[in-house]
Amino acid sequence: MTKEIRRIITEYGRLSVDITALPVDADLYQAGMTSHASIDVMLALEDHFDVEFPDGMLTRSAFESITAIEAALLKLRAEAAVR
Amino acid sequence: MSVSVGRDQAFLDAVRHIADAHAAPNADQVDREARFPAETIEALREERALSAFVPGELGGGEVSFQALASACFELGRRCGASAMVFAMHQIQVVSIVRHLQGADWFEEYLRSLAAEQRLIASATSEVGTGGDMGRSVAAVTPGEDGMCAFEKQAPTVSYGAHADDLFVTLRRGPQAEPSDQVVVLARKDQTELEPTSSWDTLGMRGTCSPGYVVRASIAPGQVLPTPFPKVSAESMVPVSHILWSHLWLGIATDAFERARAFVRAAAKRDPGTPPPVATRLSHLMSELSLLRAEVSSGLAEFLDASGEPGRERLSTMASALRVNNLKIAASEQAPRVCQGAMGVCGIMGYKNDTPFSVGRHLRDTMSAPLMLANERIHQTNASLLLIAKEV
Numbered sequence: 001m002t003k004e005i006r007r008i009i010t011e012y013g014r015l016s017v018d019i020t021a022l023p024v025d026a027d028l029y030q031a032g033m034t035s036h037a038s039i040d041v042m043l044a045l046e047d048h049f050d051v052e053f054p055d056g057m058l059t060r061s062a063f064e065s066i067t068a069i070e071a072a073l074l075k076l077r078a079e080a081a082v083r
Numbered sequence: 084m085s086v087s088v089g090r091d092q093a094f095l096d097a098v099r100h101i102a103d104a105h106a107a108p109n110a111d112q113v114d115r116e117a118r119f120p121a122e123t124i125e126a127l128r129e130e131r132a133l134s135a136f137v138p139g140e141l142g143g144g145e146v147s148f149q150a151l152a153s154a155c156f157e158l159g160r161r162c163g164a165s166a167m168v169f170a171m172h173q174i175q176v177v178s179i180v181r182h183l184q185g186a187d188w189f190e191e192y193l194r195s196l197a198a199e200q201r202l203i204a205s206a207t208s209e210v211g212t213g214g215d216m217g218r219s220v221a222a223v224t225p226g227e228d229g230m231c232a233f234e235k236q237a238p239t240v241s242y243g244a245h246a247d248d249l250f251v252t253l254r255r256g257p258q259a260e261p262s263d264q265v266v267v268l269a270r271k272d273q274t275e276l277e278p279t280s281s282w283d284t285l286g287m288r289g290t291c292s293p294g295y296v297v298r299a300s301i302a303p304g305q306v307l308p309t310p311f312p313k314v315s316a317e318s319m320v321p322v323s324h325i326l327w328s329h330l331w332l333g334i335a336t337d338a339f340e341r342a343r344a345f346v347r348a349a350a351k352r353d354p355g356t357p358p359p360v361a362t363r364l365s366h367l368m369s370e371l372s373l374l375r376a377e378v379s380s381g382l383a384e385f386l387d388a389s390g391e392p393g394r395e396r397l398s399t400m401a402s403a404l405r406v407n408n409l410k411i412a413a414s415e416q417a418p419r420v421c422q423g424a425m426g427v428c429g430i431m432g433y434k435n436d437t438p439f440s441v442g443r444h445l446r447d448t449m450s451a452p453l454m455l456a457n458e459r460i461h462q463t464n465a466s467l468l469l470i471a472k473e474v
Binding site: 016017029031032033034036039042043046052053054055056058059060061077 | 124217218255259260262263312313315316394396398400401461467469470471472473
């Protein structure tokens with residue numbers, strides 16, 4: 001999953017640094033991801049993983065690192081599995 | 084009556100008195116001469132209103148946020164520029180109080196703000212960012228003496244020449260990305276303001292908001308511990324839009340009151356026949372009600388979300404959309420109400436020297452859609468709408 005997230009961020013995050021060198025807990029906003037770019041990342045994640053982030057999850061901090069994004073996706077999957 | 088309700092009440096009584104006794108009689112001169120509303124701000128200092136929101140343990144008045152919003156409304160009814168200066172100062176105070184995370188320097192600062200009734204101005208916009216507050220060019224730059232320096236080109240700094248301290252957004256460091264921002268509080272004795280433009284405007288003339296190059300040398304402890312994006316989403320943006328919309332509502336309410344006084348005077352002159360403009364006043368009341376409803380629901384939702392542990396909901400996109408809509412709606416509706424009041428009062432409203440004059444009200448509220456341009460907010464909303472679910 002980390003690999004797929006990294007690919008999506010590479011494509012849509014418009015970072016100013018090389019993402020392959022970025023640790024999973026690095027702050028993506030500090031790495032140059034703008035608010036607008038973060039929305040493109042969210043849309044691509046929803047599309048790729050076939051999920052919908054509910055409004056309560058759509059915060060800046062939920063998308064601030066690869067780890068945070070992975071946690072959000074896992075949480076959504078777990079919730080979907082319960083239903 | 085609980086202690087907090089009593090505190091709010093006493094604070095609001097004092098502000099109402101200041102609005103009537105100091106803001107109202109000076110409003111026309113402040114507007115005409117584009118001068119700082121010094122009498123009103125001095126009276127607010129004497130009532131310790133500048134530290135009204137500071138916690139009691141730091142020497143402040145510890146009033147509620149609702150009370151601050153009501154104070155903006157009351158001042159707005161009497162002098163838009165006075166209300167705007169008060170509102171802007173409180174935006175910085177609320178942002179610091181909510182995000183200082185126990186930092187020593189900021190606690191000590193709030194103590195001195197309360198003791199000396201210091202007035203804070205802000206330099207959050209910047210030349211070269213296209214009006215985007217979420218990006219900075221200027222950076223906190225460490226010097227050799229353990230101090231930090233910065234130089235920022237600020238296109239408008241409201242009451243900059245009259246403030247004691249300056250709330251400034253900057254990049255975290257010389258290598259930081261434009262969006263990696265922090266807030267710095269620079270004291271006047273650390274700051275140099277070089278004027279770059281004038282302030283001869285259509286309205287809000289008393290806010291005295293020319294551009295400056297801001298240069299300062301500060302200690303590292305003067306950087307607020309909470310990063311600016313969080314301060315912005317949880318406090319600065321919603322608080323700005325709520326306090327501004329309250330004062331715009333205040334201005335529009337006074338314009339409506341003047342129109343009503345005009346219609347009553349006409350009715351008294353000719354008893355038995357309702358004046359033809361009476362129905363226009365009824366239309367105007369509907370417009371004012373819409374504005375009032377939007378402003379009060381915006382405040383109520385912010386208070387709900389602020390009361391939740393962690394205030395996480397304020398960081399959601401749905402919350403950003405809500406508060407952006409408050410700004411757009413209130414800033415467009417307030418001048419509409421003022422123009423409607425002018426329609427009721429006719430030439431008596433258009434003239435600057437009658438009891439029914441509403442020219443200043445109209446001009447002051449015309450600044451509302453421009454301060455943080457609504458088109459830019461629409462652009463942000465358009466992008467948030469792509470991903471937010473419930474709006």
